[in-house]
Amino acid sequence: MIIVIQRVSKASVKIDGKIKAEISTGLMILVGIEESDNQEDIGWLSKKIVNLRIFPDENEVMNKSVLDINGEILLISQFTLHASTKKGNRPSYIKAARPEIAIPLYEQMIQTLEAELGKPIGTGEFGADMKVSLVNDGPVTILMDSKNKV
Template identity: 85%
Template sequence: MIVVIQRVSEASVKIDGRVKAEIGTGLMILLGIEEADSEEDITWLTKKITNLRIFPDENEVMNKSLFDINGEILLISQFTLHASTKKGNRPSYIKAAKPDIAIPMYEKMIVSLESELGKSIGTGEFGADMKVSLVNDGPVTIIMDSKNKV
């Protein structure tokens, strides 16, 4: 799994012109799922995401986690994170998981994050044409790949 994590002061996702979800201070996360991903990847990423110390403390040092600030999460599934651009100019998405694998994994990630945080998170809709808006705070953007844990 690949995630692009952005620290935000606000974020929202619209589908068909209607707001599906919106959050205040927290993390907007783009999630790319590949065929080889497992529940172990979900567990590892959930712990890393929720405990990432990227929010400022009283000295403006990035030293606080989502837990410390009671932050929120907006999770958006994005298969294009697994694009291969090695050949030609049209990206290949061969590594991205097909919906029969990706949808259950996306749903498990939602449950895992909600369970860890102890509250609901905002989500997009798998496969929908979504319009995502955010105010990146910092800016702070972090990319993690669960295949590079060691």
């Protein structure tokens, strides 16, 4: 599972011109799910996400987590994170999980993040054409791959 975490002062996702979800200070996360991902990947990433100390403390040092600041999370599925660009100019998405595998994992990730954060999170809609807007605060952007946790 690959994720892109962006520290934001606000973020939203629109589907068919209507806002599906919006957050203020917190994390906007893109998640790419591959065939071999499982509950272990979700658990590891979810704990890392809510405890990642990337928000400033009183000395402007990145020392606080989204939990510490009572921040929000917006989680968006994005299969293109698994694009392979080794050959030619058209990306291949062969590593991205098929919907019958990815959708249940995405839904489990939502539930796990909500449990870790202690409140509901904002989400996109799996497979929808989404328009994501955000103000990246910092900017702070972090990439994580659950296959590189050791």
